Every structure is written in C-alpha cells, then in structure tokens.
Amino acid sequence: MATGSQRVWRAACPNCGAPVEFASAASASAVCSFCRSTLLREGEALKRIGTSAELFDDHSPLQIGAAGKHLGAAFTVVGRQQLGYEGGTWNEWHVLFDGATEGGFKSGWLSEDNGAYVVAFDAPLTGPVPDPADLNPGERRVVAGAIWDVASVQRARVLAALGELPQAPRLDRGEFVVVDLRNQQGEVGTLDWRDPQQPNWSVGRSVRLADLAMSGLRSDESEKTLGGRAINCPSCGASLEPSLTTTQSIVCGQCKAVVDISQGVGGELKHYAQDNAGLPPLIPLGRSGTIALGDKIKPLPWQVVGYAERAEVDVEAGEEQATWREYLLYNRTEGFAFLVDAEDGWSYANPITGVPQLKDQRAVYQGTTYEQLYSYTGAVSYVLGEFYWRLKKGEKTRNTDFAAGTKRLNREQTGQEVTWSAGGALDSDAVAKAFGLGTVEAMAMKRDAKSLGGGKSLKFWLILLVVALVLISAFASCGEGGRDCSPLRDSFGEASNEYQQCLRSNSGSGLRTSGGSYGGFSTGGGGHK
Incomplete structure (x- = not known):
C-alpha cells in the first residue's frame, strides 16, 4: 500500500481558510474540499481562480485517499476531475506514486473506460498533431509515431474537480474535443484540446480494480443511499429511484417510458415512450448471481441492472430478421458486463481496451484468430431497468461478429464511437443455476x-x-x-x-400427462450482439 509522502506542503485556502495540502511538488493546482475554490499554486502562495461545481455522485468505489499498487509501485488517489459529454459523465482520478514507476512517472491517471478502468500517464506529443476536425471513428492514424485506431470523438467539458491536480481544471474554458484511440498492443491513447494551442496526450492500459490491491475504497453502504436522486417520471408521474448513481437512462416501471437523467434530475427531463411491449426478462431485474465470465476470472457476484431487446434492421426483402436480448450486469469492482441471449445460445461480453488486427475477414486478438460471421445493423426495440449510457430512440448500431470456437468478438459503431467487446459462449444451465432460476x-x-x-x-x-x-x-x-x-x-x-x-x-382426481422431451427455441439464424 502507499505509505504517503515524506514531505507535505500545506497552506490555508485564501477563500475560506481551510487547510489545503499538496503531496507532490509537481501538482500545480488543488480544489478546496470545503468551499470548492479552484486554487492555483504560485511559489509559496495560493491564488483563487474560480469555483468548482459540486461533483455529480456516481457508482465508482474510488475516492480521494484510496491506495493501491500498479506494476509494483504504490500509489494514492489525491485528486479527481469529472468530465461531461453528450452521453453522460466520466471521472479521471489523479494518482500519486510513492516512487518512480517503470516508466519513471511520479503521477498518473486512473480513468473510467466503458464501465472499466485504465491507468494512463501523460506523455510527450511528438511528430505531426492531427486536426481534431479531421478525425473520425474507425479511422487508422499515426499519432506520436505509432499506429492507432480512432475509437471515439467527443466534445466534452470539465464539470467539477476536487483535490490535488497537476493542472488547474479551468471550468471556464467550455467545451473541447476529446479523442480516444486504441492500438493492437492493448493500449488506449487520449488526445484532448482543452488547451487549443497545446493538446494533451496520455497513454495507458486497461486494469482490473481487483488487481490493484486497493484499500480505502468507499463502503458498500455508500451505494445504497442515493439521496436527492428520487424523481418523478415526466410521463406518468410514478416515482423513479435509480439504484446506481452512474445511471444515465432509467425506464419507468409503470408506463415503461425511457427517461434521460444524464444531465442531472433538475428541470424538464427528456424522455420517450416505447412503441411496443417486450417480453419479460427470463432473469428478473435486480437478481444477483455468481458466475465466471471468462476462463481466467473466478466466479464473481453480478447483479442484473438492465435488460434490452434488440433486433436487426434494414434487412432486405425476404431476409429473416434476427432478434436477441441483452442483460446488463454490474459488479462493484469489475464494472459492467453483458449476458447475451441470442438464437444460437447464451454468451457473455466485456468491452475491451485494445483493437484486434483485421485482415481478410479475420480478426486476430491476443493470439487467437477469429473468423467473421455476420455484419448487420441493429437497434434497441425494448428496454427495462437502468443503463450507464444514454439511450436514444431509434438509434442504430453497425455490428460485426467474429468467432473462434466458443470465443466471440464484436465490433459495434454508434454515432461517434467504436466499441470492441470480447467474450465467449455460456451453457444455459450454468446461467440458470447461477441466478437461481427454476x-x-x-x-x-x-x-x-x-x-x-x-x-x-x-x-x-x-x-x-x-x-x-x-x-x-x-x-x-x-x-x-x-x-x-x-x-x-x-x-x-x-x-x-x-x-x-x-x-x-x-x-380431486388429479391430472397426469405422458412424458416428453422439450428443447429450446432456435430459428437457425446466427447469434448477434
């Protein structure tokens, strides 16, 4: 575990007088935990340059003061900044290492990535810098001398900050472009233009929170009390109470309207009615089950928090329309995963950080070659529960499925984002047993x-x-x-x-039937995520 700095620089907040600490000489800014003043360090003095908004609480178990280890180096979480974009919010946690890491870094970032986590470090941006207006998801580009695939292009803004940061968060700068890139080595690179004259460049890798040997995380009880988030459905007036504070979309249990809460719960909430009534989920919402989602991962408890029915769209005349169902699962330290109920069986899927190597209808990922099965356009037709992204009515996704035996890969493009996920087939009896089904x-x-x-x-x-x-x-x-x-x-x-x-x-007399064998349903089509 991190042991803390040998020397701490401390001063009084010029606005409220509360003590403000700097554990690292590299930290140029801090946000006062009492009055939320944004403070800039200038020599031996602190200068107040603004006020940070209050943090929008979320599901993350991380908090300032938590500690862990990465590649043998102990670190402590010392700061946090929260960013927002059209589809919701994400956090970047500033971490300070006790000693230099393998790359010589003293501080870095523990950031959220599709419900998982990435440890990243700021790096020098060498060579030509691409124009953000020329970057599009799915393209391949050279950045800092390496080949990257563009995963997403978003306009974001800093919403709030707290604690010790390497630079002032500058909430007054408004929106800026953030571009995520992935490569075949499993790395994620991020370009952001919050300073238009000097874009920032960082490179990291996906990590499992469990592998960081974290201590000082928020207790489970902090997730069960969501004060101030209970709201009324804007369609029918029924009470809506999100069970996860990361929720961006929630479905009304009474009228089934889909309500967008990605921008907070004040004012008029955007919502839309669902045009059709779907099937009840075979695994009830809220049900927890212990199951292994991967060969190298031990069985973990997962809770069903969302359910979606999806269908293939834009099919040609005479072609059969494929349908499938997805269950969004949540684990406090692993983040989110999916169970997929398709026409050829059950499977699981986890978003991945890197990108496979594509060549001649094949994808190579972590030494395994996958054959392309299907390429199709899908859309959500019915949803229940809660989701960590904003659901848009009628939004389409372009999907490509790959398989290698029981292993699965999927590429999905939605708007300005490309997401890869990896998983594998599951036995339906194992799923039923894990979730206690009859x-x-x-x-x-x-x-x-x-x-x-x-x-x-x-x-x-x-x-x-x-x-x-x-x-x-x-x-x-x-x-x-x-x-x-x-x-x-x-x-x-x-x-x-x-x-x-x-x-x-x-x-009375009772009723008997002759014995028989009953199998499951299959249309003979392919499995789709």
Missing part, C-alpha cells in the same frame, strides 16, 4: 432444439414455449408424483384461474 425458466433458456418453423416470430414461439412448459410442469406435479402448484402460482399469481384449478385438482 426448472421452467431454465428450459425456456435452452437454444439447442430444431427450429419450430411456421414463420412465426421469436416472441410468439417463446411465449408459447414458456406457457406450455409452465402448464406441463404444473399439471404433472399435481398427479401421483406430487401436488406442487407453486410454478403456476409464481408465473400467474395466487388468484389466477390456473393456480386455483391446480389446487382444486389436488383435492
């Missing part, structure tokens, strides 16, 4: 049977299958093998005709 739900999750055919939609056959399995299971259990009506009660309710009929049959 026999009926487990049977409905299988995808290993022949197509039911008939030209009906996935929704029609899935509903029919679930109802049939519930009835068969319930009626069979009411016979000589047992008188358990709980599946009907759980599926249709205690006052339902189905449940009451089962109870009545228990007191």
